[in-house]
Amino acid sequence: MxxxxxxxxxxxxxxxxxxxxxxKNESFPIPNGDDSSxxxxxxxxxxxxxxxxxxxxxxxxxxxxxxxxxxxxxxxxxxxxxxxxxxxxxxxxxxxxxxxxxxxxxxxxxxxxxxxxxxxxxxxxxxxxxxxxxxxxxINNKVLKRDGAKVNENIFISGTLGRGYLGRLEYKELDTKLNHFLMPKIPIHDIDKIREVASSCIDVSDGFLIDLKRILISSKVGADIFLNENFCTNGKEDLICGDDYVLCFTSNLDEKDLTKMLPDAHYVGKITKEQKLDVFDQKKNRLNFNKLGWDSFI
Missing domain, CATH: 3.30.1330.10 (PurM-like, N-terminal domain)
Known part of the structure:
Protein backbone atom coordinates (compact mmCIF):
# COMPACT_ATOMS: atom_id res chain seq x y z
CA MET A 1 0.00 0.00 0.00
CA LYS A 24 -9.93 24.33 23.65
CA ASN A 25 -11.50 26.26 26.53
CA GLU A 26 -14.81 26.99 28.24
CA SER A 27 -15.91 29.30 25.42
CA PHE A 28 -14.93 26.86 22.65
CA PRO A 29 -15.32 23.32 24.08
CA ILE A 30 -14.67 21.51 20.76
CA PRO A 31 -11.14 22.09 19.40
CA ASN A 32 -10.26 22.58 15.73
CA GLY A 33 -10.57 19.28 13.87
CA ASP A 34 -14.26 18.38 13.73
CA ASP A 35 -16.80 19.38 11.09
CA SER A 36 -18.13 22.29 13.13
CA SER A 37 -17.16 24.43 16.11
CA ILE A 139 -21.73 40.01 23.80
CA ASN A 140 -21.40 42.05 26.98
CA ASN A 141 -23.99 44.23 28.71
CA LYS A 142 -24.51 46.41 25.62
CA VAL A 143 -24.30 46.04 21.84
CA LEU A 144 -23.27 49.11 19.85
CA LYS A 145 -25.13 49.74 16.58
CA ARG A 146 -25.12 52.39 13.88
CA ASP A 147 -28.59 53.75 14.58
CA GLY A 148 -28.08 55.31 18.02
CA ALA A 149 -26.56 58.71 17.20
CA LYS A 150 -28.56 61.66 18.53
CA VAL A 151 -28.65 65.36 17.61
CA ASN A 152 -26.05 67.47 19.46
CA GLU A 153 -23.94 64.49 20.45
CA ASN A 154 -20.20 64.69 19.87
CA ILE A 155 -18.37 62.55 17.31
CA PHE A 156 -15.07 60.93 18.30
CA ILE A 157 -12.49 58.61 16.78
CA SER A 158 -10.43 56.25 18.93
CA GLY A 159 -7.12 57.08 17.21
CA THR A 160 -5.39 59.02 14.46
CA LEU A 161 -6.51 58.81 10.81
CA GLY A 162 -4.12 58.21 7.90
CA ARG A 163 -1.67 55.73 9.42
CA GLY A 164 -2.94 52.88 7.26
CA TYR A 165 -2.80 55.04 4.14
CA LEU A 166 0.79 56.02 4.90
CA GLY A 167 1.69 52.40 5.59
CA ARG A 168 0.11 51.26 2.32
CA LEU A 169 2.21 53.78 0.38
CA GLU A 170 5.42 52.82 2.15
CA TYR A 171 4.87 49.17 3.07
CA LYS A 172 8.25 48.17 1.60
CA GLU A 173 10.22 50.85 3.45
CA LEU A 174 8.40 51.62 6.71
CA ASP A 175 9.41 49.60 9.79
CA THR A 176 6.96 46.70 9.85
CA LYS A 177 6.32 47.07 13.59
CA LEU A 178 5.22 50.66 13.00
CA ASN A 179 3.34 49.99 9.76
CA HIS A 180 -0.38 50.26 10.50
CA PHE A 181 -1.26 48.84 7.07
CA LEU A 182 0.75 45.64 7.56
CA MET A 183 -0.11 45.20 11.23
CA PRO A 184 -3.22 47.23 12.12
CA LYS A 185 -3.40 48.14 15.80
CA ILE A 186 -7.08 47.77 16.64
CA PRO A 187 -8.30 49.54 19.82
CA ILE A 188 -9.18 46.36 21.70
CA HIS A 189 -7.97 47.73 25.04
CA ASP A 190 -10.34 50.72 24.78
CA ILE A 191 -13.50 48.90 23.81
CA ASP A 192 -14.90 48.40 27.34
CA LYS A 193 -14.72 52.17 28.00
CA ILE A 194 -16.09 53.05 24.56
CA ARG A 195 -19.01 50.65 24.95
CA GLU A 196 -20.10 52.30 28.17
CA VAL A 197 -20.22 55.86 26.79
CA ALA A 198 -21.05 55.43 23.07
CA SER A 199 -24.52 55.70 21.55
CA SER A 200 -23.42 54.45 18.10
CA CYS A 201 -20.22 53.07 16.62
CA ILE A 202 -18.55 51.88 13.42
CA ASP A 203 -14.99 50.91 12.53
CA VAL A 204 -13.20 53.09 9.99
CA SER A 205 -12.17 50.69 7.24
CA ASP A 206 -13.35 52.14 3.92
CA GLY A 207 -12.71 55.77 4.86
CA PHE A 208 -13.80 57.99 7.74
CA LEU A 209 -16.42 59.96 5.80
CA ILE A 210 -18.05 57.00 4.08
CA ASP A 211 -18.17 55.03 7.32
CA LEU A 212 -19.49 57.98 9.33
CA LYS A 213 -22.20 58.45 6.69
CA ARG A 214 -23.37 54.90 7.42
CA ILE A 215 -24.03 55.96 11.01
CA LEU A 216 -25.80 59.11 9.84
CA ILE A 217 -28.08 57.21 7.45
CA SER A 218 -28.95 54.58 10.07
CA SER A 219 -29.58 57.22 12.75
CA LYS A 220 -31.39 59.63 10.38
CA VAL A 221 -29.17 62.56 11.41
CA GLY A 222 -26.40 64.72 9.93
CA ALA A 223 -22.93 65.82 11.00
CA ASP A 224 -20.50 68.72 10.93
CA ILE A 225 -16.85 67.63 10.89
CA PHE A 226 -14.06 70.04 11.82
CA LEU A 227 -10.80 69.02 10.16
CA ASN A 228 -7.85 69.29 12.51
CA GLU A 229 -4.22 68.26 12.07
CA ASN A 230 -4.31 66.73 15.55
CA PHE A 231 -6.27 63.72 14.32
CA CYS A 232 -4.76 63.44 10.82
CA THR A 233 -1.41 62.05 9.70
CA ASN A 234 -1.20 63.47 6.18
CA GLY A 235 -4.05 65.95 5.73
CA LYS A 236 -7.46 66.22 4.11
CA GLU A 237 -7.08 62.91 2.23
CA ASP A 238 -6.99 61.03 5.54
CA LEU A 239 -10.76 61.53 5.80
CA ILE A 240 -11.38 59.29 2.79
CA CYS A 241 -8.39 56.96 2.44
CA GLY A 242 -9.46 54.08 4.71
CA ASP A 243 -7.38 51.27 6.28
CA ASP A 244 -7.51 53.10 9.63
CA TYR A 245 -9.29 50.52 11.82
CA VAL A 246 -10.02 53.05 14.50
CA LEU A 247 -13.52 53.30 15.91
CA CYS A 248 -15.80 56.24 15.08
CA PHE A 249 -18.43 56.69 17.78
CA THR A 250 -20.92 59.22 19.10
CA SER A 251 -21.40 60.17 22.74
CA ASN A 252 -23.03 62.79 24.93
CA LEU A 253 -19.77 63.20 26.84
CA ASP A 254 -17.90 66.42 26.20
CA GLU A 255 -14.45 66.46 24.61
CA LYS A 256 -12.53 67.03 27.84
CA ASP A 257 -14.16 64.16 29.73
CA LEU A 258 -13.87 61.74 26.82
CA THR A 259 -10.22 62.38 26.05
CA LYS A 260 -9.40 62.18 29.76
CA MET A 261 -10.93 58.71 29.74
CA LEU A 262 -9.40 57.75 26.36
CA PRO A 263 -6.14 59.70 25.79
CA ASP A 264 -5.75 58.44 22.19
CA ALA A 265 -9.24 59.54 21.18
CA HIS A 266 -10.03 62.74 19.26
CA TYR A 267 -13.07 64.97 18.98
CA VAL A 268 -13.91 65.41 15.29
CA GLY A 269 -17.37 66.94 15.08
CA LYS A 270 -21.01 67.21 16.06
CA ILE A 271 -24.23 65.38 15.19
CA THR A 272 -26.76 67.73 13.56
CA LYS A 273 -30.48 67.55 12.85
CA GLU A 274 -30.28 68.23 9.10
CA GLN A 275 -29.49 64.97 7.33
CA LYS A 276 -26.31 66.00 5.52
CA LEU A 277 -22.57 65.66 6.07
CA ASP A 278 -20.42 68.81 6.01
CA VAL A 279 -16.67 69.10 6.54
CA PHE A 280 -14.99 72.38 7.53
CA ASP A 281 -11.33 73.34 7.71
CA GLN A 282 -9.82 75.33 10.59
CA LYS A 283 -10.86 78.58 8.91
CA LYS A 284 -14.47 77.31 8.79
CA ASN A 285 -14.41 76.91 5.01
CA ARG A 286 -16.54 74.05 3.71
CA LEU A 287 -14.45 71.33 2.05
CA ASN A 288 -15.55 69.31 -0.97
CA PHE A 289 -14.64 65.70 -1.77
CA ASN A 290 -15.04 63.82 -5.06
CA LYS A 291 -15.62 60.63 -3.11
CA LEU A 292 -16.18 59.75 0.54
CA GLY A 293 -14.13 56.56 0.67
CA TRP A 294 -13.29 53.21 -0.88
CA ASP A 295 -15.76 50.87 -2.62
CA SER A 296 -14.51 47.56 -4.03
CA PHE A 297 -17.16 47.65 -6.79
CA ILE A 298 -16.12 51.05 -8.14
Whole structure:
Protein backbone atom coordinates (compact mmCIF):
# COMPACT_ATOMS: atom_id res chain seq x y z
CA MET A 1 0.00 0.00 0.00
CA UNK A 2 1.33 3.41 -0.94
CA UNK A 3 2.22 5.65 2.02
CA UNK A 4 0.30 8.93 1.71
CA UNK A 5 1.27 10.25 5.15
CA UNK A 6 3.72 12.81 3.78
CA UNK A 7 1.58 14.01 0.88
CA UNK A 8 1.16 17.76 1.10
CA UNK A 9 -2.59 17.85 0.71
CA UNK A 10 -5.24 19.92 2.48
CA UNK A 11 -5.13 17.78 5.61
CA UNK A 12 -1.33 18.07 5.80
CA UNK A 13 -1.36 21.89 5.88
CA UNK A 14 -4.28 22.01 8.32
CA UNK A 15 -2.71 19.53 10.74
CA UNK A 16 0.78 21.04 10.62
CA UNK A 17 0.11 24.78 10.53
CA UNK A 18 -3.47 25.62 11.50
CA UNK A 19 -4.64 23.04 14.03
CA UNK A 20 -1.90 23.99 16.54
CA UNK A 21 -3.42 27.51 16.69
CA UNK A 22 -6.65 26.12 18.18
CA UNK A 23 -7.22 26.33 21.93
CA LYS A 24 -9.93 24.33 23.65
CA ASN A 25 -11.50 26.26 26.53
CA GLU A 26 -14.81 26.99 28.24
CA SER A 27 -15.91 29.30 25.42
CA PHE A 28 -14.93 26.86 22.65
CA PRO A 29 -15.32 23.32 24.08
CA ILE A 30 -14.67 21.51 20.76
CA PRO A 31 -11.14 22.09 19.40
CA ASN A 32 -10.26 22.58 15.73
CA GLY A 33 -10.57 19.28 13.87
CA ASP A 34 -14.26 18.38 13.73
CA ASP A 35 -16.80 19.38 11.09
CA SER A 36 -18.13 22.29 13.13
CA SER A 37 -17.16 24.43 16.11
CA UNK A 38 -19.18 25.02 19.27
CA UNK A 39 -19.54 28.54 20.67
CA UNK A 40 -20.55 28.57 24.30
CA UNK A 41 -21.72 32.18 24.78
CA UNK A 42 -24.06 34.82 23.33
CA UNK A 43 -22.10 35.89 20.31
CA UNK A 44 -21.63 38.42 17.54
CA UNK A 45 -20.36 37.06 14.21
CA UNK A 46 -18.76 38.91 11.30
CA UNK A 47 -17.19 37.72 8.04
CA UNK A 48 -14.65 39.34 5.69
CA UNK A 49 -12.90 38.36 2.45
CA UNK A 50 -9.37 39.42 1.51
CA UNK A 51 -8.52 39.08 -2.17
CA UNK A 52 -4.97 39.30 -3.47
CA UNK A 53 -4.41 42.45 -5.54
CA UNK A 54 -7.53 44.12 -4.16
CA UNK A 55 -7.31 44.00 -0.37
CA UNK A 56 -3.55 43.46 -0.18
CA UNK A 57 -0.65 43.76 -2.68
CA UNK A 58 0.33 40.69 -4.72
CA UNK A 59 3.85 40.78 -3.33
CA UNK A 60 2.82 41.03 0.32
CA UNK A 61 4.50 38.43 2.54
CA UNK A 62 2.36 35.61 4.01
CA UNK A 63 3.08 36.70 7.61
CA UNK A 64 1.41 40.08 6.99
CA UNK A 65 -1.42 38.55 4.95
CA UNK A 66 -2.24 36.41 7.97
CA UNK A 67 -1.91 39.10 10.62
CA UNK A 68 -3.72 41.77 8.61
CA UNK A 69 -6.63 39.50 7.62
CA UNK A 70 -7.47 38.61 11.23
CA UNK A 71 -6.97 42.18 12.49
CA UNK A 72 -9.23 43.72 9.87
CA UNK A 73 -11.98 41.14 10.44
CA UNK A 74 -11.72 41.48 14.24
CA UNK A 75 -12.23 45.24 13.92
CA UNK A 76 -15.87 44.64 12.94
CA UNK A 77 -16.50 42.90 16.26
CA UNK A 78 -15.03 45.86 18.15
CA UNK A 79 -17.36 48.15 16.22
CA UNK A 80 -20.29 46.40 17.94
CA UNK A 81 -18.80 46.91 21.38
CA UNK A 82 -17.48 43.38 21.86
CA UNK A 83 -14.07 41.73 22.08
CA UNK A 84 -13.11 39.16 19.42
CA UNK A 85 -12.75 35.70 20.97
CA UNK A 86 -12.18 33.30 18.08
CA UNK A 87 -12.13 32.97 14.30
CA UNK A 88 -12.64 30.61 11.37
CA UNK A 89 -10.46 30.68 8.26
CA UNK A 90 -11.27 29.84 4.65
CA UNK A 91 -8.07 29.80 2.60
CA UNK A 92 -7.96 29.65 -1.20
CA UNK A 93 -4.42 29.32 -2.54
CA UNK A 94 -2.92 28.31 -5.89
CA UNK A 95 0.52 27.04 -4.86
CA UNK A 96 0.57 25.94 -1.23
CA UNK A 97 3.97 25.30 0.31
CA UNK A 98 5.49 24.74 3.74
CA UNK A 99 7.28 28.09 3.49
CA UNK A 100 4.06 30.00 2.73
CA UNK A 101 1.98 28.28 5.41
CA UNK A 102 4.66 28.60 8.06
CA UNK A 103 4.90 32.36 7.57
CA UNK A 104 1.12 32.72 7.23
CA UNK A 105 0.38 30.73 10.39
CA UNK A 106 3.05 32.73 12.28
CA UNK A 107 1.24 35.94 11.30
CA UNK A 108 -2.10 34.49 12.39
CA UNK A 109 -0.62 33.29 15.68
CA UNK A 110 1.01 36.67 16.37
CA UNK A 111 -2.40 38.34 16.32
CA UNK A 112 -4.21 35.53 18.17
CA UNK A 113 -1.62 35.53 20.97
CA UNK A 114 -1.70 39.32 21.31
CA UNK A 115 -5.47 39.37 21.66
CA UNK A 116 -6.10 36.06 23.45
CA UNK A 117 -8.07 34.60 20.55
CA UNK A 118 -8.31 31.06 19.22
CA UNK A 119 -8.59 29.61 15.72
CA UNK A 120 -11.77 27.50 15.69
CA UNK A 121 -11.42 25.79 12.32
CA UNK A 122 -11.77 26.42 8.62
CA UNK A 123 -11.16 25.12 5.14
CA UNK A 124 -8.50 25.12 2.41
CA UNK A 125 -9.11 24.92 -1.33
CA UNK A 126 -7.14 25.58 -4.52
CA UNK A 127 -7.53 28.77 -6.54
CA UNK A 128 -6.53 32.44 -6.66
CA UNK A 129 -5.33 33.67 -3.27
CA UNK A 130 -8.27 34.69 -1.10
CA UNK A 131 -8.50 34.63 2.69
CA UNK A 132 -11.96 34.43 4.24
CA UNK A 133 -12.18 35.21 7.96
CA UNK A 134 -15.17 34.77 10.24
CA UNK A 135 -14.71 36.30 13.70
CA UNK A 136 -16.79 35.58 16.79
CA UNK A 137 -17.13 38.01 19.67
CA UNK A 138 -18.73 37.76 23.09
CA ILE A 139 -21.73 40.01 23.80
CA ASN A 140 -21.40 42.05 26.98
CA ASN A 141 -23.99 44.23 28.71
CA LYS A 142 -24.51 46.41 25.62
CA VAL A 143 -24.30 46.04 21.84
CA LEU A 144 -23.27 49.11 19.85
CA LYS A 145 -25.13 49.74 16.58
CA ARG A 146 -25.12 52.39 13.88
CA ASP A 147 -28.59 53.75 14.58
CA GLY A 148 -28.08 55.31 18.02
CA ALA A 149 -26.56 58.71 17.20
CA LYS A 150 -28.56 61.66 18.53
CA VAL A 151 -28.65 65.36 17.61
CA ASN A 152 -26.05 67.47 19.46
CA GLU A 153 -23.94 64.49 20.45
CA ASN A 154 -20.20 64.69 19.87
CA ILE A 155 -18.37 62.55 17.31
CA PHE A 156 -15.07 60.93 18.30
CA ILE A 157 -12.49 58.61 16.78
CA SER A 158 -10.43 56.25 18.93
CA GLY A 159 -7.12 57.08 17.21
CA THR A 160 -5.39 59.02 14.46
CA LEU A 161 -6.51 58.81 10.81
CA GLY A 162 -4.12 58.21 7.90
CA ARG A 163 -1.67 55.73 9.42
CA GLY A 164 -2.94 52.88 7.26
CA TYR A 165 -2.80 55.04 4.14
CA LEU A 166 0.79 56.02 4.90
CA GLY A 167 1.69 52.40 5.59
CA ARG A 168 0.11 51.26 2.32
CA LEU A 169 2.21 53.78 0.38
CA GLU A 170 5.42 52.82 2.15
CA TYR A 171 4.87 49.17 3.07
CA LYS A 172 8.25 48.17 1.60
CA GLU A 173 10.22 50.85 3.45
CA LEU A 174 8.40 51.62 6.71
CA ASP A 175 9.41 49.60 9.79
CA THR A 176 6.96 46.70 9.85
CA LYS A 177 6.32 47.07 13.59
CA LEU A 178 5.22 50.66 13.00
CA ASN A 179 3.34 49.99 9.76
CA HIS A 180 -0.38 50.26 10.50
CA PHE A 181 -1.26 48.84 7.07
CA LEU A 182 0.75 45.64 7.56
CA MET A 183 -0.11 45.20 11.23
CA PRO A 184 -3.22 47.23 12.12
CA LYS A 185 -3.40 48.14 15.80
CA ILE A 186 -7.08 47.77 16.64
CA PRO A 187 -8.30 49.54 19.82
CA ILE A 188 -9.18 46.36 21.70
CA HIS A 189 -7.97 47.73 25.04
CA ASP A 190 -10.34 50.72 24.78
CA ILE A 191 -13.50 48.90 23.81
CA ASP A 192 -14.90 48.40 27.34
CA LYS A 193 -14.72 52.17 28.00
CA ILE A 194 -16.09 53.05 24.56
CA ARG A 195 -19.01 50.65 24.95
CA GLU A 196 -20.10 52.30 28.17
CA VAL A 197 -20.22 55.86 26.79
CA ALA A 198 -21.05 55.43 23.07
CA SER A 199 -24.52 55.70 21.55
CA SER A 200 -23.42 54.45 18.10
CA CYS A 201 -20.22 53.07 16.62
CA ILE A 202 -18.55 51.88 13.42
CA ASP A 203 -14.99 50.91 12.53
CA VAL A 204 -13.20 53.09 9.99
CA SER A 205 -12.17 50.69 7.24
CA ASP A 206 -13.35 52.14 3.92
CA GLY A 207 -12.71 55.77 4.86
CA PHE A 208 -13.80 57.99 7.74
CA LEU A 209 -16.42 59.96 5.80
CA ILE A 210 -18.05 57.00 4.08
CA ASP A 211 -18.17 55.03 7.32
CA LEU A 212 -19.49 57.98 9.33
CA LYS A 213 -22.20 58.45 6.69
CA ARG A 214 -23.37 54.90 7.42
CA ILE A 215 -24.03 55.96 11.01
CA LEU A 216 -25.80 59.11 9.84
CA ILE A 217 -28.08 57.21 7.45
CA SER A 218 -28.95 54.58 10.07
CA SER A 219 -29.58 57.22 12.75
CA LYS A 220 -31.39 59.63 10.38
CA VAL A 221 -29.17 62.56 11.41
CA GLY A 222 -26.40 64.72 9.93
CA ALA A 223 -22.93 65.82 11.00
CA ASP A 224 -20.50 68.72 10.93
CA ILE A 225 -16.85 67.63 10.89
CA PHE A 226 -14.06 70.04 11.82
CA LEU A 227 -10.80 69.02 10.16
CA ASN A 228 -7.85 69.29 12.51
CA GLU A 229 -4.22 68.26 12.07
CA ASN A 230 -4.31 66.73 15.55
CA PHE A 231 -6.27 63.72 14.32
CA CYS A 232 -4.76 63.44 10.82
CA THR A 233 -1.41 62.05 9.70
CA ASN A 234 -1.20 63.47 6.18
CA GLY A 235 -4.05 65.95 5.73
CA LYS A 236 -7.46 66.22 4.11
CA GLU A 237 -7.08 62.91 2.23
CA ASP A 238 -6.99 61.03 5.54
CA LEU A 239 -10.76 61.53 5.80
CA ILE A 240 -11.38 59.29 2.79
CA CYS A 241 -8.39 56.96 2.44
CA GLY A 242 -9.46 54.08 4.71
CA ASP A 243 -7.38 51.27 6.28
CA ASP A 244 -7.51 53.10 9.63
CA TYR A 245 -9.29 50.52 11.82
CA VAL A 246 -10.02 53.05 14.50
CA LEU A 247 -13.52 53.30 15.91
CA CYS A 248 -15.80 56.24 15.08
CA PHE A 249 -18.43 56.69 17.78
CA THR A 250 -20.92 59.22 19.10
CA SER A 251 -21.40 60.17 22.74
CA ASN A 252 -23.03 62.79 24.93
CA LEU A 253 -19.77 63.20 26.84
CA ASP A 254 -17.90 66.42 26.20
CA GLU A 255 -14.45 66.46 24.61
CA LYS A 256 -12.53 67.03 27.84
CA ASP A 257 -14.16 64.16 29.73
CA LEU A 258 -13.87 61.74 26.82
CA THR A 259 -10.22 62.38 26.05
CA LYS A 260 -9.40 62.18 29.76
CA MET A 261 -10.93 58.71 29.74
CA LEU A 262 -9.40 57.75 26.36
CA PRO A 263 -6.14 59.70 25.79
CA ASP A 264 -5.75 58.44 22.19
CA ALA A 265 -9.24 59.54 21.18
CA HIS A 266 -10.03 62.74 19.26
CA TYR A 267 -13.07 64.97 18.98
CA VAL A 268 -13.91 65.41 15.29
CA GLY A 269 -17.37 66.94 15.08
CA LYS A 270 -21.01 67.21 16.06
CA ILE A 271 -24.23 65.38 15.19
CA THR A 272 -26.76 67.73 13.56
CA LYS A 273 -30.48 67.55 12.85
CA GLU A 274 -30.28 68.23 9.10
CA GLN A 275 -29.49 64.97 7.33
CA LYS A 276 -26.31 66.00 5.52
CA LEU A 277 -22.57 65.66 6.07
CA ASP A 278 -20.42 68.81 6.01
CA VAL A 279 -16.67 69.10 6.54
CA PHE A 280 -14.99 72.38 7.53
CA ASP A 281 -11.33 73.34 7.71
CA GLN A 282 -9.82 75.33 10.59
CA LYS A 283 -10.86 78.58 8.91
CA LYS A 284 -14.47 77.31 8.79
CA ASN A 285 -14.41 76.91 5.01
CA ARG A 286 -16.54 74.05 3.71
CA LEU A 287 -14.45 71.33 2.05
CA ASN A 288 -15.55 69.31 -0.97
CA PHE A 289 -14.64 65.70 -1.77
CA ASN A 290 -15.04 63.82 -5.06
CA LYS A 291 -15.62 60.63 -3.11
CA LEU A 292 -16.18 59.75 0.54
CA GLY A 293 -14.13 56.56 0.67
CA TRP A 294 -13.29 53.21 -0.88
CA ASP A 295 -15.76 50.87 -2.62
CA SER A 296 -14.51 47.56 -4.03
CA PHE A 297 -17.16 47.65 -6.79
CA ILE A 298 -16.12 51.05 -8.14
Missing amino acids: KDTHHKKNEEYFIEKYLKPLSK MINFNSLISVDSFVEGQHFPKDLGPFFIGYRSIAVAASDILAMGAKPEGCLLSITINKPSDEWFEEFSNGINEFLEQHKMSLLGGDITKGNLNIGVTVVGK
